[in-house]
Amino acid sequence: MQTTHTPSIDKAADRSGRATAGRRVRSHLGRFARAGKVRLALWALPLVIFVLAAIFGPMLVEYNPVRVNLGARLEPPGTVLPDGSRAWLGTDQVGQDVLAQVLQGARVSLLVGAATIMIAGVIGLVTGVVAGFQGGWIDIVLMRLADIQLAFPSILLAILIAAVLGPSVFNVILALALTRWVIFSRVARAATLAAKERDYVLAAESMGASRSRMLIHHIIPSTIAPLIVIATVEVGLVIIAEASLSYLGLGSPPDRPSWGRSVANGRDYLNNAWWISTMPGLALSLVVLAIGTFGDRLRDYLDPRL
Amino acid sequence: MSRYLVTRLGYSLFVLWGALTIIFLAIRIVPGDPAAMMLGPGSTQEDIEALRGRLGLDESLPVQYGRYLSDVARMDFGTSLWLNRPVASEVASRVAATARLAGAAAVIGLVVSFPLGIAAALRRGTPLDSLISVVSLLGQSVPSFWLGIMLILVFARHLQILPSSGSSGWSHLVLPAVTLAMPLIGVLTRLVRSGLLDVLYEDYVRTARAKGLSPRAVLVWHAMRNMLIPVVTVVGLQLGNLLGGAVIVETVFGWPGVGRLVVDAINQRDYPLVQVSILFITVSFVVINLLVDLSYGLLDPRIRVQ
16 A cells, blocks of 8 residues: 555656656747637537527527416426427426526526626736735725625625625625625736836836836736636635525525526425426536636636646 | 734734724614614603613714623623614524625535636636536626526425525535525636636646646645635635625525624614614624635745745
8 A cells, every 4th residue: 555655756757757748849839829728618618508598598588587387387397388389397286387487597697797807806906916016004904804704604694695685686796796706816916016017117117107007007917817716616606606696595586587596496396396496506606617627717717836 | 923913913903993894884874763762653752762772872973882892802792672682692603604695605616616617727628628617607606696696496396305494404504505506606716717727827736747746746735826816815715705605505495694684684673783784794704714815825835934
């Protein structure tokens, strides 16, 4: 048993050495960089499908929140309904098509995910760059505020804010943006502090570049790559957080099917209609998984040293 | 070390004060009158006024804030309207259940993720490594409320070997604890793997191997110990997140802990109870993070000196 570890440690070390050398050579070859882009694009494919489904799906499969179809209650996936249509993912306890709900839910997830990341990202970029570049009391106040916010488990703070604001898609975005900006701010600040010490920034400063020129041309661009990397991690977390809030009834309103709300809806029908909870949750898991794998590849691509 | 302890303790108190203030403000910025919302539609103006007086909502904000801080300092949190008993004793009666759940999840998380992470690092680049990375990505991607429902569907409804809700015996603990542990397993496995890969190629590991230590001794005494610091940081943060996750998992499984109390209190619009249950979780979170910080000193003597 003891001896088996040595060769594997050696092998791993070997592989690592070769891998970094290989990467260094490769980075000089544009041809390989393009191949990397193609591979990256392939990993983005599931996400493209999700975005397209969220945008166009609800147009193709109609959903009417007030229509009930009691003749087609709790039908399993693939059933042909009395009106001749096929319920590919089954129907729920009032005869609503589960596929239509899943597509509606995709829209909520996409909207909340994208809007939250945009808002939290912009707040984080501005506060982080200002704190890092300016320093002084602004930096102290902002980072103390960040520490205080991080004293809450993030879902708990989101629950508190969402409960106070009441269930609506806009309020969920607000609650999640208010809880997530801190992460972006910290990353932007760290990137700013690192960029301030780089030779080209010091050179620009010594040549008399104005502070605003340094910010726009040198500091902010250097924060973008780390912010994008953190955004790919955060967007998955935000989508899960939205679904969790909606599961608790604090997210999307009752007439707006979201994945979390649909899963909660099926909770009481596990005995005779497993598909009501299963399908939306499966969609949610697959999307978050796709975001996670894409995020990993993107990080490798943007920062091969990691 | 003692100076470090005092500074760190003081900072924790500051962060707690900030968190208390956020909770205070969040509940009082409610659009509309909390007293009216608590009593619901159909309540008389006199009832609302009486409740406002009882909760102290008729005072000015600074007076309310002062009273709030002194109440917290004296651990006097008032009476729950919904349960008609002191809020503090209700929270206290639920602490044990949450601690049991989070503790079991933490143990499961550690016991599963360390072997997985070590195996993945030592067999880097093999199919086993890929398999483990898929498992850990799944752990992070699958939302816990849905995973919980799927486990109920399989183990409680179909196989009928475990109960779906309740809290009386060990069997009730299995499904919620596994559900709560999954994200932890996902995060920790990745972290143990990358942490170990980072230190495996350090000079001191090579030196230890060169002087003839057995591979297992090198792994345990040189590599693992240095890997532990980043791991402990994340374990600390994740233990805190277990408390956040417990809010969701306890709701799914009807587990009678503090997390479910938060959600019930929100649904009952019992603001004193919301305030205290969230406060309790936040305090626990801060204390856990403090303990984690202090444990660095034990693991890495360099930090003790600073």
